Amino acid sequence: MAPLGPKKGSVPNGRGTRNAQANTGKASTRGGISKRRAAGPLRVDRDGDLNMDASTTAGASQSNPKRPKNNSTPSGVITRTSSRNPRPTAKAQQIIQRVINGDASQVSSRTRAGRRADSVPLVVLKVEGLKASKAASNEGGGLKELLTFLERKAQSIGQIQRHIRIKKSQMRGDFVYITASKEDAQEILKVNNFMFAGATLHIVEAPEGVPGDSTSLSSTALEIKEGLRVVLSSRYDVSAKLLNLSSLGEDPSLNQMGFFSGASTPEKMFRALMAVCDGLFKTAQAKRDAVVSISLAGNSVNDVSQILSLTDTFPDIVNLDLSRNHFKDLKALQKWRHRLRSLQTLLLNENPIEVSVPNYRAEMTTWFPKLLNLSGTQVRTPEQVAAEEAASRPTPIPQGGPDFRDISGVGEGFITEFLALYDADRHNLAAKYYDEQSTFSIAVNTQSPHAPDVPVPTWGAYIKFSRNHIRINHPPARQQRLFTGLNQIQALWQQLPPTQHPNLAAHLDRYLVDCHPIHGLADPAGQNPLGVDGMIMTIHGEFEDQEPGTSKTAKRSFSRTFVLGPGAPGRNPIRVVSDMLSVKAFKNLPASTSASQTATTDSQQKEQMILELCRQSGMTPEYSRFCLDSTSWNFDQALATFHEKKAQLPQEAFATSA
Structure with missing residues (x-):
């Protein structure tokens, strides 16, 4: 049930059921089931409820078949005495229905062609969130992308076969007003609170119609x-x-x-x-x-x-x-x-x-x-x-630097060559490392944090291939966006924008690379049923790309995970089993990661300098460290200082032979 009319124990206007029955002289049915008189078929209103007005009208016309059509009483004047509350006119009820359903544009009783406007009821919806989305920077303010998103999502949520259609759309300030049929509007309302281009959409009915629209309420x-x-x-x-x-x-x-x-x-x-x-x-x-x-x-x-x-x-x-x-x-x-x-x-x-x-x-x-x-x-x-x-709230995992467990330098050689060839010659790169069983996928993360001083790039060149499982949740769509085989991968790479990665050797601080052995990969030669050994490699970094058809460049961050295994007989010794690329707005690597990498590198260099000074001077590691530290870790100056003050050093400064 829902809010009902007044219930105070008394009948409105002092009307009593028993008194009314006594005045008419008819026996009371006491609310029991009575046989319906022959009064024609039941009529229902728009909501499927019994239309009591229609039944009363029909009954009145049948009980007075010879009543003259012309009456001296003016139209609209109630001539009989009634104890009921006055009902709103049929026109007023229709207008109330329009206001409730939000169909402000169809209040007029008839269209220009003379057909009743409510034969095809339309509903106006108000959508908030486009201005705050990343799509607002697109051409046309992102309106086209929003309408496409609403139609597609509304159809998929309801799992309906017919197409959802938005008939009209207008932007008014921070809102977008869309007009659709009543059935389609009910499906579009289900998209309320969904994320669109990084912003939450708020969709409600707009019974007042579009502000400033000529088709306003009566x-x-x-x-x-x-x-x-x-x-x-x-x-x-x-x-x-x-x-x-x-x-x-x-x-x-x-x-x-x-x-x-x-x-x-x-x-x-x-x-x-x-x-x-x-x-x-x-x-x-x-x-x-x-x-x-x-x-x-x-x-x-x-x-x-x-x-x-x-x-x-x-x-x-x-x-x-x-x-x-x-x-x-x-x-x-x-x-x-x-x-x-x-x-x-x-x-x-x-x-x-x-x-x-x-x-x-x-x-x-x-x-x-x-x-x-x-x-x-x-x-x-x-x-x-x-x-x-x-x-x-999620807590960030402390970054302790890369865990790089390479095997015979395979991982280092692969990733160094891969980044350079991906920028310069993708066709031959794919031909060398990928085969008919290799898979590639790309996922766009539009909600990741980004650097405040770097403009947020657009994703038009990537989004149609994106296999982000948070956004793409239907198995056929996920399968369609998984590219398998050399030919499919080469064809896709040709459609992705050209890129430029920083040189890995010269700018190691801009990357984070992990590498681990992995076991149980399928043997391409078919000789080991239990599988062969390989490695899994993940690289986090940055690149610049060029927007298609323009000279504009955008800076993005990426994460890429490779599964590497032995190649098939007669092919390259190394093959890419799986390649998963994730792109997002640019953001520097965590400061703790960079600091940890720098500290690790400096520590390794200092240890190497100590060992080398120990070898050339014969001093103990402790005195070698002291000598290097006094010269701000300048190896040549530390060695010259040693030769200058060698005679003054105590005997314990030198390592004893075994």
Whole structure:
């Protein structure tokens, strides 16, 4: 159930069922099942509910078949006395339906061709996030890429066969307004909170339509919208930052507007209220600043799916009151499990769940990571929340320098030749090291941290080949982007932008290379069923590439992992079994890594200088270190100093022979 009309124990307008039956002289059926009279086929409204107005009209016309068509009573004037609340006119109900569904562009009763506009209902959606995305720097502001993303994601999420189509799109400030059919709009709304080009998309219905669009709401629709604004204003406490939406079914203004009768349903009424809130608060920060607490107490809600739009409009609320509703189990709250991540207070008092699920508090604590108070009981302290947040944050793994366990210099020779040939001659590089069983894949990481002083590059030349498993989650697409065999790899490498890597020998500080032996690789000669030995090599570094068709260059970071094994008979002795390349925005290697590498290199050089001075002078390592240190580790000067002061050195300065 959802918010219902007034229930105070008395019938509106003083109407009593038994009195009405006594006046008519008919026996009461006492609510039992009665046989339906022959009144023609049942009629239903747009939501599939019985259209009571249609039935009444049909019955009236049948009971008075000879009633003259012309009547002296003016049209629209109710002539019979009724104890019922006045119903909104059919036109008003249609407009309410339009406002609720967000179909602002189709309020007009007829199109230019004379056909009813609601025969093909359209919905306007408001999308936020494009301006903050990396695609905003693309040509056209990234609008084309966004529309393609929305259509593709909406179709894949719903796993539907038909194509999702966005009919119109307009950019207005920080928002993009898109128009689609009602069915397609419902699928596009499922893409809400998805990541697009490094930014989170927020998608909501826009019943007010596109700002500045010529197809605006009619005067009656504007009147209804203004009525909803008045209701929200009367229920908003500025000092407490509280939006009180409790007992909506008893609100006289909402009942007068007909939200609890006719074709309108309470769920749609709630969506209409949230849509008006979206118009009142233009940004997410404005919502956070204005509304901290919301009360939905006493609305007969039994499933959060009926009020799901609350979490889209106010995802960052801190306090929520759901007391005096009809939630009976955890399933009724399941759809909020991964929402409202900032919620600190949740009230579920006087709900059946308190009795039917006694341990529901433990489950609620896991659903809402910042929850402190649940139904008046403290479930966490602020210190515990802070500790859990700290524990959930990833901690960087200390970098101790590369672990390079090469075998006969194979790894060093391969990587030095590979980087140079990849920049200069990819075709022959692939022909030398790759065969028909080799595999290659490339993944684009658009969310990695980047250097603040380096512009974020575009990814148009790479993204169509990207096999990033976080983004590409369908097995056929993953398989399609895994390139196997020499011909496929050569063809792909020709389509990737030309690159220039720093010289590995001259700029070792710009790379981090690991190399380890690996066992059990498939034997290309087929002689060892248990496999052969090889090595796995990972290199982290940087390169510059050139954008296709332009002279612009971009600096990027990369990680590349090779699995190397013995080549097939008659081929190169070394073959690449697997090659996985990951590209991302440029960022220097961790300072600890570079410092560790430098410290390791300096230490090795000093040890070599000590050993060499010991060999040439005959001094002990201790005196050799002292001599080098006094000359700031200048070997030639240290050796000259030794010869100059050799006679003055004590006997213990020299190493004794065995």
